Amino acid sequence: MSKRPPEKTRFDVVGKPRRRVDGRAKALGQLRFADDLVEPRMLHTRLLRSPLPHAIIESIDVSRAEKHPGVHLVLTGKDFPIPYGIMPVSLDENALALERVRFVGDPVAAVVAKDEQTASEALDLIEVKYRPLPTVGSPEEGLANPEPRIHDYGEQGNIHRNQSYEFGDVEAGLAAADHVFEDLFFYEGNTHLPMEEQASLAMIEGDGKLRISTSTQNPHYLHRQLARVLQMPASRIRVIATPNGGGFGGKCDPGNHEFVVSKAALLLGRPVKICLSREEVFYQHRGRHPVLMKFRTGVDRKGKLVAMHLQTLLDGGAYGSHGPASTFYTGVLTPVTYELPRFRFDACRVFTNKPACGPKRGHGTPQPRFGQEVQLDKIAEKLNLDPAELRLGMVTKPDSLTASWLRIGSNGLAECIRKVVEISGWKDKHRKLPPGRGVGIACSTYMCGAGVSIYWNRMPHSGVQILLDRSGQVAVYCGATELGQGSDDVLAALVSEALGIDPAEVRCITGDTGITPIDLGSYSSRVTIMMGNAALQAAGRLREQLASVVAESLGTLPAEVVFSQGQVFAARDPGKTMRFVEAVALAEEKLGTLAATGSYAPPKAPGKYKGAGVGPSPAYSFSACVVETEVDPVTGWITVPKIWIAHDIGRAINPVLARGQVIGGVYMGLSEAMMEEQAFRRLPEKLSAALVHRNPSMLEYKSLTALDMPEVEVALIEDPDPNCPYGAKEVGQGPLLPVMPALANAVFDAVGVRVDEIPVTPYKVRRALEAKAKGEDPRVGPTEFPKVPYPEPIFVLPPWEEGDGDAEKGDAARARSEKRRAAA
Amino acid sequence: MNSVTERVVAVRQNVHLRLSVNGEPVEVSFAPYKTLLEVLREDLGLTGTKHGCELGECGACAVRLDGEAVLACLVLAQDCEGREIQTIEGLARGNALHPLQAAFADCGGSQCGYCSPGMQMTAAALLERNPDPTRQEIREALAGNLCRCTGYEQIFEAVERAAGELRAAK
Numbered sequence: 006m007s008k009r010p011p012e013k014t015r016f017d018v019v020g021k022p023r024r025r026v027d028g029r030a031k032a033l034g035q036l037r038f039a040d041d042l043v044e045p046r047m048l049h050t051r052l053l054r055s056p057l058p059h060a061i062i063e064s065i066d067v068s069r070a071e072k073h074p075g076v077h078l079v080l081t082g083k084d085f086p087i088p089y090g091i092m093p094v095s096l097d098e099n100a101l102a103l104e105r106v107r108f109v110g111d112p113v114a115a116v117v118a119k120d121e122q123t124a125s126e127a128l129d130l131i132e133v134k135y136r137p138l139p140t141v142g143s144p145e146e147g148l149a150n151p152e153p154r155i156h157d158y159g160e161q162g163n164i165h166r167n168q169s170y171e172f173g174d175v176e177a178g179l180a181a182a183d184h185v186f187e188d189l190f191f192y193e194g195n196t197h198l199p200m201e202e203q204a205s206l207a208m209i210e211g212d213g214k215l216r217i218s219t220s221t222q223n224p225h226y227l228h229r230q231l232a233r234v235l236q237m238p239a240s241r242i243r244v245i246a247t248p249n250g251g252g253f254g255g256k257c258d259p260g261n262h263e264f265v266v267s268k269a270a271l272l273l274g275r276p277v278k279i280c281l282s283r284e285e286v287f288y289q290h291r292g293r294h295p296v297l298m299k300f301r302t303g304v305d306r307k308g309k310l311v312a313m314h315l316q317t318l319l320d321g322g323a324y325g326s327h328g329p330a331s332t333f334y335t336g337v338l339t340p341v342t343y344e345l346p347r348f349r350f351d352a353c354r355v356f357t358n359k360p361a362c363g364p365k366r367g368h369g370t371p372q373p374r375f376g377q378e379v380q381l382d383k384i385a386e387k388l389n390l391d392p393a394e395l396r397l398g399m400v401t402k403p404d405s406l407t408a409s410w411l412r413i414g415s416n417g418l419a420e421c422i423r424k425v426v427e428i429s430g431w432k433d434k435h436r437k438l439p440p441g442r443g444v445g446i447a448c449s450t451y452m453c454g455a456g457v458s459i460y461w462n463r464m465p466h467s468g469v470q471i472l473l474d475r476s477g478q479v480a481v482y483c484g485a486t487e488l489g490q491g492s493d494d495v496l497a498a499l500v501s502e503a504l505g506i507d508p509a510e511v512r513c514i515t516g517d518t519g520i521t522p523i524d525l526g527s528y529s530s531r532v533t534i535m536m537g538n539a540a541l542q543a544a545g546r547l548r549e550q551l552a553s554v555v556a557e558s559l560g561t562l563p564a565e566v567v568f569s570q571g572q573v574f575a576a577r578d579p580g581k582t583m584r585f586v587e588a589v590a591l592a593e594e595k596l597g598t599l600a601a602t603g604s605y606a607p608p609k610a611p612g613k614y615k616g617a618g619v620g621p622s623p624a625y626s627f628s629a630c631v632v633e634t635e636v637d638p639v640t641g642w643i644t645v646p647k648i649w650i651a652h653d654i655g656r657a658i659n660p661v662l663a664r665g666q667v668i669g670g671v672y673m674g675l676s677e678a679m680m681e682e683q684a685f686r687r688l689p690e691k692l693s694a695a696l697v698h699r700n701p702s703m704l705e706y707k708s709l710t711a712l713d714m715p716e717v718e719v720a721l722i723e724d725p726d727p728n729c730p731y732g733a734k735e736v737g738q739g740p741l742l743p744v745m746p747a748l749a750n751a752v753f754d755a756v757g758v759r760v761d762e763i764p765v766t767p768y769k770v771r772r773a774l775e776a777k778a779k780g781e782d783p784r785v786g787p788t789e790f791p792k793v794p795y796p797e798p799i800f801v802l803p804p805w806e807e808g809d810g811d812a813e814k815g816d817a818a819r820a821r822s823e824k825r826r827a828a829a
Numbered sequence: 830m831n832s833v834t835e836r837v838v839a840v841r842q843n844v845h846l847r848l849s850v851n852g853e854p855v856e857v858s859f860a861p862y863k864t865l866l867e868v869l870r871e872d873l874g875l876t877g878t879k880h881g882c883e884l885g886e887c888g889a890c891a892v893r894l895d896g897e898a899v900l901a902c903l904v905l906a907q908d909c910e911g912r913e914i915q916t917i918e919g920l921a922r923g924n925a926l927h928p929l930q931a932a933f934a935d936c937g938g939s940q941c942g943y944c945s946p947g948m949q950m951t952a953a954a955l956l957e958r959n960p961d962p963t964r965q966e967i968r969e970a971l972a973g974n975l976c977r978c979t980g981y982e983q984i985f986e987a988v989e990r991a992a993g994e995l996r997a998a999k
Contacts, residue, residue, distance in 0.1 A: 025937075028934030032933045032938075033918075033920075034877025034917035034918060034945070036942055038879070041870075043876075197977075199943075200941065249941060251943060282883065283883065665979055668982050712969065
């Protein structure tokens with residue numbers, strides 16, 4: 006018989022609406038964000054940024070700036086000879102440009118002065134001589150102009166990444182399909198626009214070590230890159246992730262400014278701070294890639310998917326950033342929602358002279374999901390099927406494999422579709438509302454954490470340490486980072502649930518590389534699952550320690566000790582009880598100081614081919630969404646009265662926060678769908694032909710306001726996943742994904758025109774309506790896909806074609822694939 | 830050249846001001862070009878008031894000036910001589926949260942919390958002039974305060990709950 010105390014099946018904390026643990030501090034304005042921090046003798050920093058999109062730096066003269074009264078230090082590229090990057094395969098950035106600038110806004114020099122005003126004045130005194138180079142404004146231009154190269158690494162010319170994967174013989178599959186649909190889509194780039202501008206404060210602590218307090222989502226990765234760039238042992242550097250005023254992926258990359266203030270603090274021995282201006286945040290970017298997509302999709306008579314060939318072309322901007330991962334993500338999650346017997350995807354990322362793109366909420370997935378879900382709507386239309394029924398008829402099964410060897414665990418997609426159809430009144434609305442009004446449906450899925458770390462290692466992805474003391478206080482340490490998503494609240498909830506105490510007894514100490522065990526960071530919707538599993542392991546170990554001591558006093562076996570509501574008692578005799586704090590004191594007496602750690606690494610993925618590491622996850626969340634629209638047939642103006650969404654969250658740990666994440670995701674999705682654009686224009690030749698940001702301000706970069714946001718009805722589908730803590734899956738990113746295609750589909754239902762481009766603006770709707778009135782194709786969207794030199798695909802047989810998860814070579818494998826299909 | 834130098838020197842000379850902040854008289858000296866936002870955060874240490882754009886676009890820096898919600902980044906601090914300013918730090922009643930604060934914390938009105946001070950100060954001004962606002966009136970009042978996390982709905986719910994509690998307390 007196990008000596009372990011039993012696992013929880015009835016919950017005291019989980020699933021109950023609760024004020025989040027940091028709610029009070031936020032409401033009071035007491036939470037200290039990075040720019041709220043002040044230190045004695047603190048200096049301030051401003052960055053000089055390039056006015057040219059692509060140029061060689063011939064000389065920089067900082068002598069006048071250095072003499073400006075109040076200036077303490079001027080730094081340039083030569084102070085930062087070692088490059089960095091978030092991904093080991095793309096170490097292509099320098100904190101300040103070394104010899105070349107690659108976009109308007111690329112940092113060139115930094116001034117550290119007694120105040121921001123003085124630093125700004127000194128920036129004007131720096132003289133930089135540039136030699137302009139030809140620029141690349143789009144992936145098409147990049148493909149057509151391999152020279153000059155923006156970087157001297159990459160696949161070829163200005164291609165950063167280029168790849169192709171094929172799971173089963175796709176051409177043969179398409180040839181055997183009853184219908185083949187070919188569609189092009191474009192998704193414009195957009196940015197995170199967190200309310201808090203990035204800020205950092207670096208200083209030397211009393212023990213001589215460097216400390217940087219900074220708005221980052223990934224203190225651990227920043228820690229590694231600081232050690233690299235500053236050439237210091239990581240053990241002498243402490244990174245504190247301050248509470249982030251929103252991140253959404255925008256604070257994942259190490260930022261130039263973080264290296265600059267760290268170096269300055271080391272050189273000056275004084276605290277050095279920086280806060281980016283809003284305009285600079287648009288240049289820091291790392292947001293949604295603009296992606297051009299081509300789908301060739303074969304279906305049978307009933308509309309069920311037979312095979313798909315997806316091609317994507319990403320506008321990467323000027324640096325690698327997360328690009329290698331982003332490129333994969335424009336394809337890898339495509340087969341997770343619906344059964345797809347054969348799948349090929351080709352993806353290419355091209356460098357351009359614009360701010361670097363990277364991960365934004367949904368990372369690479371929203372773009373192909375938009376295309377796929379709009380194409381399904383077209384398929385349903387053409388075959389006269391109900392789009393909801395079409396989807397319901399081909400959802401992936403729980404505990405199944407995809408053609409690409411991703412293992413799906415729990416799967417609530419069918420339930421999500423049924424639920425959203427029911428609560429939205431879909432059947433009474435679709436194709437039945439009066440002209441000008443319509444509904445659209447779409448679905449999606451998202452990972453609960455990436456299966457592999459950003460740098461290769463075999464260590465845990467998350468670690469948690471818990472300390473108990475005789476006061477009854479429970480201190481929980483974890484490197485996870487609070488962005489507002491509620492990770493501290495999840496940590497407190499899980500630990501208090503496991504130990505049977507009130508969350509108020511728990512103090513969370515998070516995101517501090519000088520104190521907390523490593524957690525890889527707040528990205529890829531990984532924190533609840535990975536930190537949560539580590540926390541439950543640590544708490545379980547403490548429960549065992551406590552149970553082993555108190556069992557005797559309670560006259561029971563350790564395996565029958567129950568922890569609940571601040572009490573510890575015998576399962577079979579609840580009258581035998583003691584308070585949690587008494588149990589701790591008793592155990593401290595017997596065992597000494599009480600602490601335990603827990604850690605978590607995701608399960609090994611079944612795919613063995615090169616590249617199989619991107620896409621696997623401990624679990625997948627699922628969502629289905631219905632958007633209702635009213636479209637003005639004259640102006641094309643779109644109004645959204647209401648959105649319904651069902652999200653398979655596994656289990657909601659705090660329903661208030663879970664609902665908030667869903668509505669927040671819907672908001673961000675709708676805002677992208679309707680208006681957000683990180684777009685650029687060329688200045689006239691006589692004005693340098695620079696590629697400049699069209700709208701680097703919060704007024705001109707349009708986002709939904711309180712007046713625009715529709716009512717959102719949320720249904721949480723709770724299908725607990727065995728890989729997740731108490732079954733809880735992600736909610737931070739998934740609910741955004743179906744909104745964009747659902748909106749585009751609703752516009753079609755309302756006025757019969759297709760806008761195959763994000764954002765779906767009134768202008769585009771009106772253009773499509775004009776085309777419709779003239780009897781032309783009632784569509785706005787891309788019409789051409791350029792010739793991309795994709796490589797020969799890595800060929801892998803799907804699980805149902807006798808594959809083993811590894812790549813196969815030659816025509817023999819294709820022949821086997823075709824034989825299997827014919828037999829089926 | 831001389832006149833330029835003189836102007837620069839003049840700008841560098843601090844001004845001295847008396848104003849009332851959260852019900853307490855305050856004297857402060859600061860560079861004359863500073864906005865109310867900068868003086869609150871940098872010279873008075875009241876960092877509860879946030880900034881997101883410094884151009885009057887985002888609403889994060891909303892405070893109350895003689896009762897009305899204003900964007901502190903668009904107010905020259907020099908213009909505040911003798912005036913009454915309320916910031917988020919002055920909203921709670923002793924150790925007890927203001928009903929707006931309690932409702933924001935309980936209803937999910939704050940996610941990252943960065944827009945919360947500005948939202949709450951704007952909402953406090955609304956509820957003083959209109960104790961029973963409709964959902965549409967709340968939307969209109971908060972239309973200048975951007976939030977990137979919540980999708981606004983739980984903020985509306987928080988304001989409605991606080992409005993009910995404030996009315997019941999009267």
